[in-house]
């Protein structure tokens with residue numbers, strides 16, 4: 836159903852208040868499997884944070900009991916949990932040039948590059964393009980509403996309040 840003028844005006848006002856700097860959408864298309872940079876140790880050590888429900892989904896996908904899964908694939912860092920890495924700092928599930936648990940990958944993997952810190956503004960987004968070749972001027976536009984959906988998913992994962 837088409838958005839009424841009143842709803843349209845209300846949405847524009849909300850966006851203005853929320854400071855949606857990416858209103859025109861953002862150019863991004865993941866280049867996997869030709870690129871696996873964000874899963875690899877290319878940028879050094881890192882964390883793939885997992886919550887209990889994400890560990891359970893991965894355990895189910897691998898047909899493992901949760902305890903067996905966590906013993907084999909999870910480490911504790913501060914008071915959170917992360918997937919372990921290979922000695923070369925690749926994610927433990929990066930195999931044969933791709934994610935071996937793709938259907939059950941954690942939220943952090945699903946929402947990249949629309950992460951809270953990357954989405955702080957045009958400058959941080961532009962800077963991220965130096966790490967992610969999927970962010971480039973010839974990539975298709977991801978509409979602002981989809982960007983917001985993924986950004987809010989990332990914020991929810993981290994316990995940060997969502998935005999309109």
Ligand code: SF4
Pocket residue numbers: 864865866867870871872873874947948966967968969970
């Ligand atoms: S770095 Fe970007 S293009 Fe490469 S796999 Fe990750 S999201 Fe895709």
Ligand code: SF4
Pocket residue numbers: 873874883926927928929930933934935936937940941944
């Ligand atoms: S779980 Fe899969 S998508 Fe996430 S970092 Fe590891 S290999 Fe990449």
